[in-house]
Amino acid sequence: MVLNLEQINKNLEGKSPVEIVDWALSVAKSPLVTTNFRPYEAAILHVTNKANKEIKVIWCDTGYNTPNTYKHAEALIEQLGLNIKLYVPKQTVAHRNVVIGIPSVDEPSHKLFTEQVKLEPFKRAMTEHQPDVWFTNLRKGQTVFRNSIDIVSQDKNGVLKVSPFYNYSDEALDLYLEEYQLPNEFKYYDPTKQLENRECGLHA
Numbered sequence: 001m002v003l004n005l006e007q008i009n010k011n012l013e014g015k016s017p018v019e020i021v022d023w024a025l026s027v028a029k030s031p032l033v034t035t036n037f038r039p040y041e042a043a044i045l046h047v048t049n050k051a052n053k054e055i056k057v058i059w060c061d062t063g064y065n066t067p068n069t070y071k072h073a074e075a076l077i078e079q080l081g082l083n084i085k086l087y088v089p090k091q092t093v094a095h096r097n098v099v100i101g102i103p104s105v106d107e108p109s110h111k112l113f114t115e116q117v118k119l120e121p122f123k124r125a126m127t128e129h130q131p132d133v134w135f136t137n138l139r140k141g142q143t144v145f146r147n148s149i150d151i152v153s154q155d156k157n158g159v160l161k162v163s164p165f166y167n168y169s170d171e172a173l174d175l176y177l178e179e180y181q182l183p184n185e186f187k188y189y190d191p192t193k194q195l196e197n198r199e200c201g202l203h204a
Contacts, residue, residue: 017164028133042182044137084117087121
């Protein structure tokens with residue numbers, strides 16, 4: 001998909017998340033949305049599901065989520081009727097705990113750990129579903145890399161990445177969730193990032 005991203009982002013500046021999603025779906029042949037059910041994910045799942053009830057929702061579950069996250073995910077899946085496509089690592093948490101455990105970001109085995117629990121399942125999902133439009137909940141202010149992109153960007157494979165809430169603050173998202181009576185959950189853990197401002201490898 002060859003598009004003028006600068007012009008597209010200029011045209012979408014000031015548009016609502018609903019309008020951004022509607023535009024993206026108008027150019028998409030195989031759209032999907034990814035989620036890990038971290039805080040505020042209900043917003044991206046709601047706005048995309050509202051526009052297309054059948055949109056594929058790719059959930060790459062590392063196996064290390066908190067009980068709160070799993071309960072939140074189940075509640076949201078039921079509330080919105082999400083079309084979940086679940087992807088998990090090929091090795092169980094119990095097996096990995098014996099082999100390498102959860103290495104710190106400074107340990108050499110952390111790269112292998114990240115590949116096993118996050119990157120490989122994600123690559124498998126993208127290979128199987130071959131999206132041309134990928135909805136994400138990336139937002140400005142989360143990391144240095146995310147500050148460098150915009151509402152619409154393109155990954156190294158040419159997939160159009162669309163972040164409808166890119167310019168939203170936590171406070172603005174709180175209001176969105178309140179308006180649509182959507183749940184939120186803050187007890188979330190990502191073993192590959194460990195620090196909130198680190199990239200996990202899916203986006204950078």
